[in-house]
Amino acid sequence: MWSSFRLHSHSLCKRQAARFKALLVNMSSLNQGCENWRSRLFAVDANTSLGIPDPFYFTCANSSHHLPSLNAQEWPVLAQGGSAHSVCITTPQRISAARLQKALGQKLTQEVQGGCKVLRLLSYQPQDPYGSLQGGFLVLNALSCPSIQAKLQDLLGEYKQHIRFCSYQAGTEGGIWQCLWDLNGEGKEIERCRVLKVEVPDPSPLVVNIKKSALFYKLEAACSVLQECSTIIPEASEVLKLLKDARKTVNSEKKFPVIVIEGLDATGKSTLTESLKYSLRAELLKSPPECISPWRKTFDTEPTLLRRAYYAVGNYIGAAQIAEAAQMSTVIVDRYWHSTAAYSIGTEIGGGVPNLPEYHHEIYQWPSDLLKPDLVILLTVSDEERLVRIRKRGLAETVEEKELESNRMFRQKIEEAYMRMENPGCIVVDASASKETVLQHVLSIIYRHCALAL
Numbered sequence: 195m196w197s198s199f200r201l202h203s204h205s206l207c208k209r210q211a212a213r214f215k216a217l218l219v220n221m222s223s224l225n226q227g228c229e230n231w232r233s234r235l236f237a238v239d240a241n242t243s244l245g246i247p248d249p250f251y252f253t254c255a256n257s258s259h260h261l262p263s264l265n266a267q268e269w270p271v272l273a274q275g276g277s278a279h280s281v282c283i284t285t286p287q288r289i290s291a292a293r294l295q296k297a298l299g300q301k302l303t304q305e306v307q308g309g310c311k312v313l314r315l316l317s318y319q320p321q322d323p324y325g326s327l328q329g330g331f332l333v334l335n336a337l338s339c340p341s342i343q344a345k346l347q348d349l350l351g352e353y354k355q356h357i358r359f360c361s362y363q364a365g366t367e368g369g370i371w372q373c374l375w376d377l378n379g380e381g382k383e384i385e386r387c388r389v390l391k392v393e394v395p396d397p398s399p400l401v402v403n404i405k406k407s408a409l410f411y412k413l414e415a416a417c418s419v420l421q422e423c424s425t426i427i428p429e430a431s432e433v434l435k436l437l438k439d440a441r442k443t444v445n446s447e448k449k450f451p452v453i454v455i456e457g458l459d460a461t462g463k464s465t466l467t468e469s470l471k472y473s474l475r476a477e478l479l480k481s482p483p484e485c486i487s488p489w490r491k492t493f494d495t496e497p498t499l500l501r502r503a504y505y506a507v508g509n510y511i512g513a514a515q516i517a518e519a520a521q522m523s524t525v526i527v528d529r530y531w532h533s534t535a536a537y538s539i540g541t542e543i544g545g546g547v548p549n550l551p552e553y554h555h556e557i558y559q560w561p562s563d564l565l566k567p568d569l570v571i572l573l574t575v576s577d578e579e580r581l582v583r584i585r586k587r588g589l590a591e592t593v594e595e596k597e598l599e600s601n602r603m604f605r606q607k608i609e610e611a612y613m614r615m616e617n618p619g620c621i622v623v624d625a626s627a628s629k630e631t632v633l634q635h636v637l638s639i640i641y642r643h644c645a646l647a648l
């Protein structure tokens with residue numbers, strides 16, 4: 195049943211984008227005078243392990259319009275007697291909203307079990323996608339369970355000031371209705387509107403979300419997140435202080451080449467970078483830089499917005515160190531911007547590789563204010579070989595490493611995101627051979643690309 199739950203396919207193609215623009219024009223006239231929540235455009239992210247391989251999109255409006263309504267048959271969970279509910283986080287303050295998203299996600303997945311699927315939901319006002327983006331969840335229950343609404347109301351009651359709770363119902367005329375609930379007291383339905391069909395929107399709420407809260411293309415943007423959270427996470431001020439110190443002596447002109455080594459965990463980056471350091475008499479730097487690593491654990495447990503802001507600022511601190519070191523010798527860097535970007539994109543876009551934004555999309559571009567390396571090498575090994583190496587190494591794994599190990603699709607998506615990066619792109623090196631063979635291969639690429647004497 196769940197596999198048939200594919201309302202609209204997702205590939206971000208131009209023809210559909212044009213149709214979406216036409217829909218926007220219709221909607222802006224349609225929603226005049228209506229409350230905000232009605233005109234939102236919703237994206238439900240794919241989640242392969244929950245049997246939803248593609249994202250799907252819908253919007254809502256009052257009953258007196260001419261756009262096609264979503265048919266209950268196209269939303270099988272309702273057609274087959276199940277239930278659907280959505281929770282949107284309305285808190286305007288982004289740090290609180292990000293933390294609430296994380297807390298609610300954990301609570302919903304733990305507490306609503308037994309046939310329920312909790313999917314990530316994003317929504318925006320088409321007139322202002324970036325200013326109006328809200329996170330949330332869609333809770334689908336395949337089984338007919340009358341108590342689910344009561345259970346959700348009970349669970350969500352304490353957050354009622356910060357969320358909008360809706361249920362979805364199949365109407366007698368065959369369409370679907372979105373019903374907005376007031377969570378005060380027993381809870382009562384306030385208003386309802388029709389659920390409309392939407393094809394792939396441009397911009398996709400999933401991409402808007404990446405650009406707003408997972409990837410920072412300007413130092414200023416990442417710093418402002420750390421500044422905002424410094425009252426609740428004092429470590430953020432420490433990171434900002436180190437950034438300020440590191441940038442006091444920034445040298446923009448590099449005299450020696452800067453070479454970055456990238457790849458998934460256990461592909462052999464540390465092994466190779468140590469050997470390159472010796473072979474090239476180079477300086478070896480790692481990202482995130484040592485000086486901010488004491489706070490890594492703290493930020494790794496925070497929501498994406500804060501976690502990625504930490505890694506982004508780490509790249510700029512790293513850039514200052516790279517610029518300094520490149521005055522004296524060749525610099526080898528173990529991970530840099532491409533890691534931050536590929537992992538963010540791979541995590542924030544659900545499902546598999548086909549759901550990634552198309553090649554040359556703006557999200558694959560290098561930040562204009564970040565020092566660029568001369569060469570980026572991406573190490574790849576087969577899944578089987580990578581697992582052998584992880585087990586042999588025997589170190590404790592992070593949550594992300596565990597997910598990478600268990601989820602082949604996730605790994606492929608991150609590697610594909612790496613390969614789509616541009617300006618600079620990655621040179622892919624098959625690192626399955628012996629350590630010495632990989633080293634010699636990479637050295638030959640370095641000699642070819644960088645003006646280094648043999």
Ligand SMILES: Nc1ncnc2c1ncn2[C@@H]1O[C@H](COP(=O)(O)OP(=O)(O)OP(=O)(O)O)[C@@H](O)[C@H]1O
Pocket residue numbers: 457458459460461462463464465466583584586587625626627628629630632
């Ligand atoms: N070419 C190779 N052939 C066989 N084993 C290798 C090779 N390169 C590295 N290894 C082994 O694989 C394991 C992982 O290597 P390494 O720590 O260098 O990977 P990494 O990419 O730096 O990992 P991480 O990103 O998780 O720190 C180590 O035990 C290392 O000795």
Ligand SMILES: Nc1ccn([C@@H]2O[C@H](COP(=O)(O)O)[C@@H](O)[C@H]2O)c(=O)n1
Pocket residue numbers: 459481482505508509529530531533534535537538594
């Ligand atoms: N520039 C960077 C470096 C790292 N990350 C994140 O860290 C994780 C991998 O680091 P390891 O020390 O385990 O190799 C990975 O999950 C990245 O998300 C980053 O974002 N940016």
